[in-house]
Amino acid sequence: MRPEKALKVALIGNPSVGKSTLFSRLTGIGVLISNYPGTTMEVAHGRVVHDDILLDLTDLPGIYSLDTLNPEEKTVLNYLKEEKPDIILNVIDSTRLERNLYLTLELLELDTPVIVALNMVDEAAMIGIQIDHEQFAGLLGTAVIPTSAQKGTGLEELMHAFRTPHAADGQRHVRYDRHVESYIEQLKAMGLRRNEAVLLLSHGNTEGRSEDIATAVAIMRDEITSSHEAPVLEILAGNRYSEAGLIARSVMRHKPASQMSLRERIDDLLVSPLWGFAILAAIMLAMLLTVFFVGGFLEELIVGTFDQYILQPVTAALSAHPLIQVIVEYTLIGVQAGFGIVVPYIMTFYVLMALLENSGYLTRAAFLLDEIMHRFKLHGRAMIPMILGFGCSVPAIMSTKALQTRRERIVTSTLVCLVPCSARSIVILDLVASFVSIWAGLSIYVLMLIIAVVVAWLLGRIVKGEEMGLVLEMVPLRVPGVKDVVEKTWMQMKEFIYVAFPLLIAGSAVLGVLQYVGFLDLMNSLLSPITTGWLGLPDFTATALIFGILRKEMALETLAIMAGTANFSLAMTPLQMYVFAVFTTIYMPCIASIAMLKRVLGWKDTAWITLLTVVLALLVSGLIAQIVPVIMSLL
Ligand SMILES: Nc1nc2c(ncn2[C@@H]2O[C@H](COP(=O)(O)OP(=O)(O)OP(=O)(O)O)[C@@H](O)[C@H]2O)c(=O)[nH]1
Numbered sequence: 001m002r003p004e005k006a007l008k009v010a011l012i013g014n015p016s017v018g019k020s021t022l023f024s025r026l027t028g029i030g031v032l033i034s035n036y037p038g039t040t041m042e043v044a045h046g047r048v049v050h051d052d053i054l055l056d057l058t059d060l061p062g063i064y065s066l067d068t069l070n071p072e073e074k075t076v077l078n079y080l081k082e083e084k085p086d087i088i089l090n091v092i093d094s095t096r097l098e099r100n101l102y103l104t105l106e107l108l109e110l111d112t113p114v115i116v117a118l119n120m121v122d123e124a125a126m127i128g129i130q131i132d133h134e135q136f137a138g139l140l141g142t143a144v145i146p147t148s149a150q151k152g153t154g155l156e157e158l159m160h161a162f163r164t165p166h167a168a169d170g171q172r173h174v175r176y177d178r179h180v181e182s183y184i185e186q187l188k189a190m191g192l193r194r195n196e197a198v199l200l201l202s203h204g205n206t207e208g209r210s211e212d213i214a215t216a217v218a219i220m221r222d223e224i225t226s227s228h229e230a231p232v233l234e235i236l237a238g239n240r241y242s243e244a245g246l247i248a249r250s251v252m253r254h255k256p257a258s259q260m261s262l263r264e265r266i267d268d269l270l271v272s273p274l275w276g277f278a279i280l281a282a283i284m285l286a287m288l289l290t291v292f293f294v295g296g297f298l299e300e301l302i303v304g305t306f307d308q309y310i311l312q313p314v315t316a317a318l319s320a321h322p323l324i325q326v327i328v329e330y331t332l333i334g335v336q337a338g339f340g341i342v343v344p345y346i347m348t349f350y351v352l353m354a355l356l357e358n359s360g361y362l363t364r365a366a367f368l369l370d371e372i373m374h375r376f377k378l379h380g381r382a383m384i385p386m387i388l389g390f391g392c393s394v395p396a397i398m399s400t401k402a403l404q405t406r407r408e409r410i411v412t413s414t415l416v417c418l419v420p421c422s423a424r425s426i427v428i429l430d431l432v433a434s435f436v437s438i439w440a441g442l443s444i445y446v447l448m449l450i451i452a453v454v455v456a457w458l459l460g461r462i463v464k465g466e467e468m469g470l471v472l473e474m475v476p477l478r479v480p481g482v483k484d485v486v487e488k489t490w491m492q493m494k495e496f497i498y499v500a501f502p503l504l505i506a507g508s509a510v511l512g513v514l515q516y517v518g519f520l521d522l523m524n525s526l527l528s529p530i531t532t533g534w535l536g537l538p539d540f541t542a543t544a545l546i547f548g549i550l551r552k553e554m555a556l557e558t559l560a561i562m563a564g565t566a567n568f569s570l571a572m573t574p575l576q577m578y579v580f581a582v583f584t585t586i587y588m589p590c591i592a593s594i595a596m597l598k599r600v601l602g603w604k605d606t607a608w609i610t611l612l613t614v615v616l617a618l619l620v621s622g623l624i625a626q627i628v629p630v631i632m633s634l635l
């Protein structure tokens, strides 16, 4: 029997506790899951039937409390106010019980029934922490279900808890300071509920309340503040912290580890000043080399096979109208470039990025670089979007939403646009590293690093706004789950297969038509003052650069089509390949990145960033094209 009414469940908890993992376990919907705080920046919904109940689940961004009203907290509070969920599923990390409990205590005071998912019990067991969940449930006055979202345990019990509703009344309420409690009682006598009284006392926002209540609250807040010599919010927070501590200590059975575990030792190395940087450099280099060799190997295999069994036989056998012929040929070369060049490189890249994201390493890199980043008036946290940028700029720009100030978001997004994403890496690796030399390929990454440092320094001075301190949550290091990595890679490859591939095939066919009617020649010659004049490139590169705005890897695919071969050394000199790759890496974010920039920053800043990248690209690659021949002639 299909249930009529859906049970609205909101997943709420601290960052990186496994809310999204649980959400995708329960709904089967793929959402981003990574081991760094602030993965979920946008609300995700999922509707699913489990036996006899229809669940309407919402995955929300991670928050630490309901006190400071930062953007994520506002998202959660607005959701609670507007959507009025039937149940709050509070996900907590068993390895960090005490800190997680602060938010739990706040949630329990609201009017909505709370069910606690005591997540990561697998990890807790590994480090010797056991939690008496029955005693815990008794203390909280609600259901507590031990789960491991990653391993998928405890889900049935969770379903059972959803089916057996309880009222919010019996849930634990923090016992505040005597002084505060007596005021709460007075407010209750004036007709308010306890949680309303607590909220009014902590924030003092009496909008929509009677004058009596507003006056009483104002007097009470003043008295509490003056007698404790601290803001009311701080006093309430102090009470919650000590209660969280008490509860955690009474339900936790801790077996102290006798010696430093291997994991802790690795962790120490990762953030130590000397080894830390060496490891960071080694990881980045290893990643690029792996992509280059694995991708290159697969490419050769696929391109060769495609050439021999499809491209050559088909073009040889085809005798049709020249227009048809050119369309078929261009489309086939497009497909070959997509399958042969893009898939091998991008897939290898995605797998490696997924490993990195899910290992917890990103927060170590952020911690390691925190001091340096502050010289550029950025927080170490800004490192996370930049490293994500090596995969794809779009989620990387989205993740800048986790930064606290607009200034940091603008500067970091600009820098993300200068990080060679996997699509740009394809151009660098498949063109320059393959046909010029691997060192030439790697030198482009060094060049981009130098450019990023200069731009960061300049923007640090130009873009106004405050610099904010922010606590960086250190997530535990963990061996990434195979399933998570496969799922994540597939999620991203799907985007490529469903969105980029049709675009590529249609684009190739359109190119064929445009070529046939002579439009490409016209466009190429219009742009030739820039391409051939200033950049010293063959004129057909103009078409490739324009198509590269749609998607960066299309620059290379179009280049292959225009050059009539994927063996680029037949059509371009090494310097031309180098200049083309540098230009493609810097100029204009792709359309999808522009759309994301607009969402995060608005049109004006997006336009500035785009303009900046175009000017930079023209400047840097033009200078290379002009100066290198002069130097060569002097040698
Ligand atoms: N060992 C273990 N790892 C888990 C468990 N649940 C989630 N994880 C891992 O914890 C990390 C964070 O998971 P997410 O689901 O992205 O966490 P989140 O709470 O949605 O995080 P934000 O969106 O940043 O607030 C990922 O690396 C998961 O694989 C679990 O039960 N056990």
Ligand SMILES: [Mg+2]
Pocket: 019, 020, 021, 032, 033, 039, 040, 059, 060, 061, 062
């Ligand atoms: Mg999440």
